[in-house]
Amino acid sequence: MKKTRASWSGSVAFVLAAAASAIGLGNLWRFPYLAARYGGGIFIAVYLALSLTLGFVLLVTEIAIGRYARQSQLTAFGELGHPKWNFLGVLATLVPLFILPYYNVIGGWVVRYFAAYAGTAFAVIAPAADPKAFFDAFVAAPWAPFVAMCVFTAAVLVVIVLGVKNGIEKANLVLVPALLAMAVALSVYVATLPGAGAGIRYYLVPDFSSCDNVGKVVLGAMGQMFYSLSLAMGIMITYGSYMRRRDSVPKAAVRIVAADTFVAVLSGFMIIPVVVVFASAGAAEGGRVAIDAGPGLMFETLPKVFLSLGAAGPWIGLFFFTLVLFAALTSAISMTEALVAAVCDFFKTSRGKSVAVIGVWSVAVGALSAFGYGRWSSLKFFGLPPLDFFDTSMNILTPIVAALICVFVGWILSPKRILAECQRSGERVGFRLFYVIMVRFVAPILIGAILVSEVCRCLGIGGWTI
Numbered sequence: 001m002k003k004t005r006a007s008w009s010g011s012v013a014f015v016l017a018a019a020a021s022a023i024g025l026g027n028l029w030r031f032p033y034l035a036a037r038y039g040g041g042i043f044i045a046v047y048l049a050l051s052l053t054l055g056f057v058l059l060v061t062e063i064a065i066g067r068y069a070r071q072s073q074l075t076a077f078g079e080l081g082h083p084k085w086n087f088l089g090v091l092a093t094l095v096p097l098f099i100l101p102y103y104n105v106i107g108g109w110v111v112r113y114f115a116a117y118a119g120t121a122f123a124v125i126a127p128a129a130d131p132k133a134f135f136d137a138f139v140a141a142p143w144a145p146f147v148a149m150c151v152f153t154a155a156v157l158v159v160i161v162l163g164v165k166n167g168i169e170k171a172n173l174v175l176v177p178a179l180l181a182m183a184v185a186l187s188v189y190v191a192t193l194p195g196a197g198a199g200i201r202y203y204l205v206p207d208f209s210s211c212d213n214v215g216k217v218v219l220g221a222m223g224q225m226f227y228s229l230s231l232a233m234g235i236m237i238t239y240g241s242y243m244r245r246r247d248s249v250p251k252a253a254v255r256i257v258a259a260d261t262f263v264a265v266l267s268g269f270m271i272i273p274v275v276v277v278f279a280s281a282g283a284a285e286g287g288r289v290a291i292d293a294g295p296g297l298m299f300e301t302l303p304k305v306f307l308s309l310g311a312a313g314p315w316i317g318l319f320f321f322t323l324v325l326f327a328a329l330t331s332a333i334s335m336t337e338a339l340v341a342a343v344c345d346f347f348k349t350s351r352g353k354s355v356a357v358i359g360v361w362s363v364a365v366g367a368l369s370a371f372g373y374g375r376w377s378s379l380k381f382f383g384l385p386p387l388d389f390f391d392t393s394m395n396i397l398t399p400i401v402a403a404l405i406c407v408f409v410g411w412i413l414s415p416k417r418i419l420a421e422c423q424r425s426g427e428r429v430g431f432r433l434f435y436v437i438m439v440r441f442v443a444p445i446l447i448g449a450i451l452v453s454e455v456c457r458c459l460g461i462g463g464w465t466i
């Protein structure tokens with residue numbers, strides 16, 4: 001007899017877990033940058049429209065596949081009666097397998113900043129006078145980035161060892177509401193700072209003059225949406241496999257999209273006004289202020305802003321990095337779970353053994369990225385430091401996986417199977433035609449466009465710099 005599969009205790013727990021996976025560094029350090037760069041309100045509107053259509057469809061698809069198959073992404077496609085498509089499970093597993101190690105390295109950076117701000121807030125250490133020099137010295141240090149990564153990874157593994165209900169669910173119950181409350185509080189604080197109004201207008205008011213290239217706005221929004229909703233990484237399949245049959249898939253999907261988008265938009269309120277007004281970072285670019293994306297924004301620009309806030313700075317910094325830490329932890333937890341579940345399902349081993357395997361993997365491969373800017377800085381893959389190489393290659397693999405999932409569901413499996421899975425909870429599914437058209441035609445074409453633009457960007461063709 002098959003062992004019964006773990007399950008969430010209810011639909012709230014599932015939505016919380018999926019939203020916790022979705023809300024991560026992408027919401028915090030990339031969405032605000034893209035909105036600031038690509039026309040403010042225009043980008044936000046395009047993003048909303050895309051996530052409620054394409055994002056919703058893809059999310060429903062992955063969750064339903066998982067719930068039907070009751071398997072993680074690695075073995076789910078075979079379970080649906082198409083063993084030839086098992087290769088897609090392998091591809092979908094490769095994505096978290098290679099993202100997790102370097103995500104943990106970045107999680108380690110967040111741990112380091114959290115510790116630094118805790119130190120300065122409690123006046124144990126003086127704040128770094130030059131945030132950029134601090135960051136550069138830290139990532140190049142012989143051991144610090146590796147040790148920080150290990151601390152972050154250990155925290156994730158503890159939650160995973162405790163299991164789906166006792167670990168992931170309980171952690172999310174604390175981390176997600178705390179994160180939301182902190183994000184709202186920080187946005188309100190920023191709105192009360194003098195001059196914030198101009199920054200908020202800059203963020204929200206559509207600026208058509210900066211949208212010379214509509215294609216870039218749409219592609220930027222679409223790429224962001226994929227990453228942000230944790231799509232094409234197997235995570236939603238694995239998390240769906242723990243979902244109860246009586247819970248509604250479409251309703252859960254709408255809530256996940258709403259929560260993820262809410263935090264993305266909120267991040268803009270937290271970050272854009274301070275960067276635009278207080279740090280006046282970067283030079284004006286086409287009439288818009290250039291805001292750094294990614295690590296530059298989080299580990300250099302924002303610390304400069306915190307420094308300028310005087311005595312409140314270290315506390316705001318501590319508050320902010322606690323929020324970032326929670327966001328990064330819950331995303332890393334979801335990736336680790338997708339991998340642990342894959343090892344369990346495939347090798348039919350115990351959870352403990354799978355956690356050990358994935359733990360060793362992520363520390364070993366993560367070491368390449370952790371040491372990649374310091375003691376192993378001569379190590380390059382195709383001319384890139386390891387972390388950048390893994391990031392770039394996963395940006396290309398993700399759309400391939402997403403497009404193949406759509407082709408598989410639309411043309412091989414039949415969209416009816418997914419819709420039937422959605423109806424299991426006894427509800428009427430009102431978006432049948434919309435779903436079929438999206439999954440068969442619209443989604444593969446749009447995802448194909450992302451793939452082409454990613455490849456062009458990688459090869460430096462056509463000036464794609466999204």
Ligand code: PHE
Nearest residue numbers: 022024025026027228230331
């Ligand atoms: N969705 C997360 C974010 O927005 C990132 C993530 C990537 C989470 C991969 C899980 C897996 O940052």
